[in-house]
Amino acid sequence: xxxxxxxxxxxxxxxxxxxxxxxxxxxxxxxxxxxxxxxxxxxxxxxxxxxxxxxxxxxxxxxxxxxxxxxxxxxxxxxxxxxxxxxxxxxxxxxxxxxxxxxxxxxxxxxxxxxxxxxxxxxxxxxxxxxxxxxxxxxxxxxxxxxxxxxxxxxxxxxxxxxxxxxxxxxxxxxxxxxxxxxxxxxxxxxxxxxxxxxxxxxxxxxxxxxxxxxxxxxxxxxxxxxxxxxxxxxxxxxxxxxxxxxxxxxxxxxxxxxxxxxxxxxxxxxxxxxxxxxxxxxxxxxxxxxxxxxxxxxxxxxxxxxxxxxxxxxxxxxxxxxxxxxxxxxxxxxxxxxxxxxxxxxxxxxxxxxxxxxxxxxxxxxxxxxxxxxxxxxxxxxxxxx
Amino acid sequence: xxxxxxxxxxxxxxxxxxxxxxxxxxxxxxxxxxxxxxxxxxxxxxxxxxxxxxxxxxxxxxxxxxxxxxxxxxxxxxxxxxxxxxxxxxxxxxxxxxxxxxxxxxxxxxxxxxxxxxxxxxxxxxxxxxxxxxxxxxxxxxxxxxxxxxxxxxxxxxxxxxxxxxxxxxxxxxxxxxxxxxxxxxxxxxxxxxxxxxxxxxxxxxxxxxxxxxxxxxxxxxxxxxxxxxxxxxxxxxxxxxxxxxxxxxxxxxxxxxxxxxxxxxxxxxxxxxxxxxxxxxxxxxxxxxxxxxxxxxxxxxxxxxxxxxxxxxxxxxxxxxxxxxxxxxxxxxxxxxxxxxxxxxxxxxxxxxxxxxxxxxxxxxxxxxxxxxxxxxxxxxxxxxxxxxxxxxxxxxxxxxxxxxxxxxxxxxxxxxxxxxxxxxxxxxxxxxxxxxxxxxxxxxxxx
Numbered sequence: 001x002x003x004x005x006x007x008x009x010x011x012x013x014x015x016x017x018x019x020x021x022x023x024x025x026x027x028x029x030x031x032x033x034x035x036x037x038x039x040x041x042x043x044x045x046x047x048x049x050x051x052x053x054x055x056x057x058x059x060x061x062x063x064x065x066x067x068x069x070x071x072x073x074x075x076x077x078x079x080x081x082x083x084x085x086x087x088x089x090x091x092x093x094x095x096x097x098x099x100x101x102x103x104x105x106x107x108x109x110x111x112x113x114x115x116x117x118x119x120x121x122x123x124x125x126x127x128x129x130x131x132x133x134x135x136x137x138x139x140x141x142x143x144x145x146x147x148x149x150x151x152x153x154x155x156x157x158x159x160x161x162x163x164x165x166x167x168x169x170x171x172x173x174x175x176x177x178x179x180x181x182x183x184x185x186x187x188x189x190x191x192x193x194x195x196x197x198x199x200x201x202x203x204x205x206x207x208x209x210x211x212x213x214x215x216x217x218x219x220x221x222x223x224x225x226x227x228x229x230x231x232x233x234x235x236x237x238x239x240x241x242x243x244x245x246x247x248x249x250x251x252x253x254x255x256x257x258x259x260x261x262x263x264x265x266x267x268x269x270x271x272x273x274x275x276x277x278x279x280x281x282x283x284x285x286x287x288x289x290x291x292x293x294x295x296x297x298x299x300x301x302x303x304x305x306x307x308x309x310x311x312x313x314x315x316x317x318x319x320x321x322x323x324x325x326x327x328x329x330x331x332x333x334x335x336x337x338x339x340x341x342x343x344x345x346x347x348x349x350x351x352x353x354x355x356x357x358x359x360x361x362x363x364x365x366x367x368x369x370x371x372x373x374x375x376x377x378x379x380x381x382x383x384x385x386x387x
Numbered sequence: 388x389x390x391x392x393x394x395x396x397x398x399x400x401x402x403x404x405x406x407x408x409x410x411x412x413x414x415x416x417x418x419x420x421x422x423x424x425x426x427x428x429x430x431x432x433x434x435x436x437x438x439x440x441x442x443x444x445x446x447x448x449x450x451x452x453x454x455x456x457x458x459x460x461x462x463x464x465x466x467x468x469x470x471x472x473x474x475x476x477x478x479x480x481x482x483x484x485x486x487x488x489x490x491x492x493x494x495x496x497x498x499x500x501x502x503x504x505x506x507x508x509x510x511x512x513x514x515x516x517x518x519x520x521x522x523x524x525x526x527x528x529x530x531x532x533x534x535x536x537x538x539x540x541x542x543x544x545x546x547x548x549x550x551x552x553x554x555x556x557x558x559x560x561x562x563x564x565x566x567x568x569x570x571x572x573x574x575x576x577x578x579x580x581x582x583x584x585x586x587x588x589x590x591x592x593x594x595x596x597x598x599x600x601x602x603x604x605x606x607x608x609x610x611x612x613x614x615x616x617x618x619x620x621x622x623x624x625x626x627x628x629x630x631x632x633x634x635x636x637x638x639x640x641x642x643x644x645x646x647x648x649x650x651x652x653x654x655x656x657x658x659x660x661x662x663x664x665x666x667x668x669x670x671x672x673x674x675x676x677x678x679x680x681x682x683x684x685x686x687x688x689x690x691x692x693x694x695x696x697x698x699x700x701x702x703x704x705x706x707x708x709x710x711x712x713x714x715x716x717x718x719x720x721x722x723x724x725x726x727x728x729x730x731x732x733x734x735x736x737x738x739x740x741x742x743x744x745x746x747x748x749x750x751x752x753x754x755x756x757x758x759x760x761x762x763x764x765x766x767x768x769x770x771x772x773x774x775x776x777x778x779x780x781x782x783x784x785x786x787x788x789x790x791x792x793x794x795x796x797x798x799x800x801x802x803x804x805x806x807x808x809x810x811x812x813x814x815x816x817x818x819x820x821x822x823x824x825x826x827x828x829x830x831x832x833x834x835x836x
Contacts, residue, residue: 045819046812054758054759
């Protein structure tokens, strides 16, 4: 350990001002801080600090995302083998490996492109690298359909990181959820690659694994089928465990619930936001099915599509969400309600979670403004009654 | 029935090396120094020359804006040097102490026969008026302010802080006299902790007693004022450290300026954490002599680890120093992969670490920041440890943006930097909140001057 530290300290001068490798200073600093806890000590202010930092927080979110990611990989294989009718003969590992190889390039490319921009930006602005992309980088492949080509994902990531995050000032200053901006970018620019009924099941063999499906093969998501008034062929159990077509990480309620427990237990995500998204969505879905506008029972709205994934991992993003405690209830409730409204009332969009969260990202500052304003008026009132 | 105020928010950090009661030794030193910086907000004007003879109680410097506010010498002796720093800022006024101490006699007075003006005048003459602080701005107050109330918090609950009951022992009479004197000026509130037991506190006279039940920072004067009698724009509240109440009491009882106080010497790098009695102005080298467990990689703090100032042996006990703490510096610690390893020795309020498993374990924390400074990312972190009716995050943002109107609206007049000490501790974005709040307060003070 100390040998590694020595090597790092020895090569440091190359990266300092005037050194040969100064152009890579942000990369060096990033790796140094990644390997060792920085031992800079406080100069003014509190002399002691809590061990928590944003690196740890982001790492915890990534860990919370892993169950959904791993399940998503398995499900990609599962859907391919199911469509080919060879599921009974396939082993667990061949199914998982197929999905793993299908997702891995996207994960790698997502991190390389996103972190590359992040490193370059940090170097240009002479700042420290911020960890926000660690989460965004894993989120983006998880919210795309498996057949979404890598090259358009690259464009979306570059757009989202630069225009949704860096120009606002980096992690902590962005108004919209960066991963969702990437998805929205693709959703409106390449609709045929993002929705419809031919993008949800992987059709090619990869390194001899999996099955080659005919080009004409189609399979819509349950929500897509519902919006076209087709009967959903999946059982309640499939919907809950996640053996249904959908974006990579969104299908399994169980895997997402494990992530939710991690986030809530570590108190990284606010239970207030998370709970109220479910309440908002539940209430709205109940109203729609009671009035007959929606053909499925309210709980299916909750477990289908990206609702759970959005509620657990996207709505709870502290930067883009409401920051006041009362605001979190309102913000969450409106996301849930809005997602169901978009799903039911807009036939063009079978899924509404992404748009609902982006919409409420925009209104979160307004909600907070109203909450803070009530504190201000209380203070003003105290002043006037005194006089 | 006394008023009990329960506070739900807050955090007690259990640090290794809390001072034990026991025999309290009295420290003596050859030289003493008054530090103008320890009187926040005062621009000093020197009124002695090097080589002058002074008695204990004679002023060494006065406030430039209010020359009637004098600052008394803690000892009698010869003014040895006036040390100046950058831009001729006065750092210390050093006095070499005489063998035989001579006190300037201000005459003992019966409080009951005095009115508010007479009490103020006595404090001004004796050069201890400047020890009284005020909200807003958390600075040393001036005699032209008209306080709506006077607040005293009789307990310190920051980690490693000194226990005021130890300081109080043997000084009960002076403490009560001090309270009597202050209550002549304006209605006086005494905040005590539900964990305290001293009769002198619970039976204190001429004051309104509020009992605070809750975690740190319940002992912060700003928190207590916020709950009992919040400061509005244009109002002033005086706040007095309980140790200074004893000094005020002594002045009226004995006629002398006697700046003795009991100080905790605490921290994991102190051999035997204990209490000492010393004059304000005693050099830290005398306070820490023979007490350090280690010589290198330590951090000496004038105050407690949360609100105290990083300093060296060349510093002196300041007006507000109730403890001197020494903790490891941590600049020689290399921890691998901190973002994922369990790090069971570290303390964190976050459940991503395991401190919640260990209950009341004592922690040995060093001075590392343990992360890089970021923009505000997590929400609600400050609110959990700020038991005031204030939106901390929004106030901090308003200060960073320099938005004076917003600062006023969000209640900057009610806070002092120390109220944000715990928030700064728990902040995962590692922002220097106390520094930011101080800047905001200075900005407003300048604006309203």
